[in-house]
Amino acid sequence: MATGEQPRGQTLGDRLYDFAFKNRVWKSVFRSGYPNTPRNQMLAVATNVFLHLHPTRIHRTHVKITHTFCLGGLSFFLFLGLTITGVLLMFYYVPSIERAYGDILRLETDVRFGQLLRNLHRWMAHGMVLTVLMHMMRVFYTGAYKPPREFNWVVGVVLLVLTLLLSFTGYLLPWDQLALWAITVGTNMVGSAPILGEPNRFVLVGGFQVGQAALIRFYTLHVIGLPLIAAIFMAVHFWRIRRDGGLARPL
Amino acid sequence: MAVSEQAQPVSGAVRGRQRRAREEELLVWPDLVFIEFIAAVLFTITLAILSVLVDAVLLDRANPAITPNPSKAPWYFLNLQELLLHMHPALAGVIVPTVALIALGAIPYFDTSNAGQGEWLSTPRAWPNLIVGSIVGFVGTLLLIFYDASSHVRLYEWVANPGKSKFLSNGELNPSFNGWPDSLAFLKSLRSIETELNWPDALTSIPVGEKILRTDLLGLPAIPLEINVAKVIVEQIIPVSTMIGLPILLSIVAWKVGLAQTKRDHMILQFSGFIAVFVILTIIGTFFRGEGLELVPYTIYSHG
Numbered sequence A: 001m002a003t004g005e006q007p008r009g010q011t012l013g014d015r016l017y018d019f020a021f022k023n024r025v026w027k028s029v030f031r032s033g034y035p036n037t038p039r040n041q042m043l044a045v046a047t048n049v050f051l052h053l054h055p056t057r058i059h060r061t062h063v064k065i066t067h068t069f070c071l072g073g074l075s076f077f078l079f080l081g082l083t084i085t086g087v088l089l090m091f092y093y094v095p096s097i098e099r100a101y102g103d104i105l106r107l108e109t110d111v112r113f114g115q116l117l118r119n120l121h122r123w124m125a126h127g128m129v130l131t132v133l134m135h136m137m138r139v140f141y142t143g144a145y146k147p148p149r150e151f152n153w154v155v156g157v158v159l160l161v162l163t164l165l166l167s168f169t170g171y172l173l174p175w176d177q178l179a180l181w182a183i184t185v186g187t188n189m190v191g192s193a194p195i196l197g198e199p200n201r202f203v204l205v206g207g208f209q210v211g212q213a214a215l216i217r218f219y220t221l222h223v224i225g226l227p228l229i230a231a232i233f234m235a236v237h238f239w240r241i242r243r244d245g246g247l248a249r250p251l
Numbered sequence B: 001m002a003v004s005e006q007a008q009p010v011s012g013a014v015r016g017r018q019r020r021a022r023e024e025e026l027l028v029w030p031d032l033v034f035i036e037f038i039a040a041v042l043f044t045i046t047l048a049i050l051s052v053l054v055d056a057v058l059l060d061r062a063n064p065a066i067t068p069n070p071s072k073a074p075w076y077f078l079n080l081q082e083l084l085l086h087m088h089p090a091l092a093g094v095i096v097p098t099v100a101l102i103a104l105g106a107i108p109y110f111d112t113s114n115a116g117q118g119e120w121l122s123t124p125r126a127w128p129n130l131i132v133g134s135i136v137g138f139v140g141t142l143l144l145i146f147y148d149a150s151s152h153v154r155l156y157e158w159v160a161n162p163g164k165s166k167f168l169s170n171g172e173l174n175p176s177f178n179g180w181p182d183s184l185a186f187l188k189s190l191r192s193i194e195t196e197l198n199w200p201d202a203l204t205s206i207p208v209g210e211k212i213l214r215t216d217l218l219g220l221p222a223i224p225l226e227i228n229v230a231k232v233i234v235e236q237i238i239p240v241s242t243m244i245g246l247p248i249l250l251s252i253v254a255w256k257v258g259l260a261q262t263k264r265d266h267m268i269l270q271f272s273g274f275i276a277v278f279v280i281l282t283i284i285g286t287f288f289r290g291e292g293l294e295l296v297p298y299t300i301y302s303h304g
């Protein structure tokens, strides 16, 4: 047929593509098509509740790994990982001084992958303290606290304190000698403050020494109170990064 | 009103959003999302390997009747526990960390210039200030810790007595041994100022009574105060002046020699010093404090 160029018929690949990414189910979930064009790539970020923490475009210097070393992102990633492993740990743990230690022993010996679960939670907790501290140093040395980001730096300092408190409250839960005495030493420091120190220590520990009252207080703070507050501050932190015009760059 | 303001942005230096340079921008998907994904995968693998290889510790069941020696806080608080050995507990346990956190949060309100923003250590004297601040903080803190552990006394006695030992074989003090001079006994450690000087009783127990700290008004037991000037000097005045004075001195010297000229320079100098002090205190507290929290060569007591 010599009527000029006709559009080629659909190849098998095209049909598979349409089948996979242009069907009603895909579109109902993702709204935009497969992110292989700039338009769809931006839509993929902008229309996804998780990805839209990001802007759709970003300055090229901020994509370099050596600019952030991904440290803030890794802190957040560890926070998420700690939440997941923490929820799983809660299945096996009862915060009572009669049961807690035995529960950890049983977790390590009787529960499939229990020891691994506990190890993951522990190492992620230590890791998060480290990544948050290093993130603070990277923000400082890149001068990213300067106007208009002053307030986000303050939010960051609050997040640092919350991270330390999360780790500290978790430290008591295994109810072994390490836990008991580390928390005793730590809370005694609070008690050493002039005048209000001892009453504060008493409220924190729920008594004169670290016992059942302290365990349930630390547990509640650790599994719900502090994570909630931290999540709120992280939301503010991320929101402010966007509001302050993305990551800092030279003027 | 609001609309017209929006339509005509104020010219000049607008605090707030920077203008965007579109041609310098990349798409977050895939350029950033990909990197984040790889970082997350690498971290997951590293943590999984670590968790398979190294188990989290679990000691014996908690027992309030048995106090382990030494008892240590979690590692990130060992810096404070280390401070506790050298000053009043209220200072080390509460006041220093509180002031440090407030100072940390206040950094952007001191250093408000935009110099060096958004780039690693890009102001002219950034690196020298970082290096000097770190070294001074690290070495200075070490020296102070050694002083309080009387290391200089041991060093002196070792140098002044080549080949001699302090005690004879029968356990008596060696008469020809040149010890630390008695007239300087108050310089053996910080605490010696209180214990080795002849403080008149009038100064070591000044009764103040219950009228100053009216804790009874808070419904707490009244605290009768008795001021010991020697103790106050050793536990509060000297530590506070050291912790405030040495950083100020550092900044003044750095300013005089032209190392720190701008606010950002001073910030880098002080922040690096702070981090170095934090790190060295944590290391000493973690690895070099043994039984009775004595300074020891190297030990891992609690691996938590």
Ligand code: HEM
Binding pocket: A068, A070, A071, A072, A073, A074, A075, A076, A079, A132, A135, A136, A139, A142, A144, A145, A149, A152, A153, A154, A155, A156, A157, A159, A160, A163, A234, A237, A241, A246, A247, A248
């Ligand atoms: C739980 C703790 C924290 C999380 C999850 C977190 C997360 C993040 C993330 C994901 C970013 C984006 C850039 C990057 O990855 O570096 C960021 C930026 C930032 N963070 Fe954090 N952060 C935390 C703690 C802190 C702390 C302790 C500080 C400072 C004291 C801080 C100050 C800032 C500032 C000022 C920025 C903007 C940096 C820029 O514009 O280049 N954050 N944070």
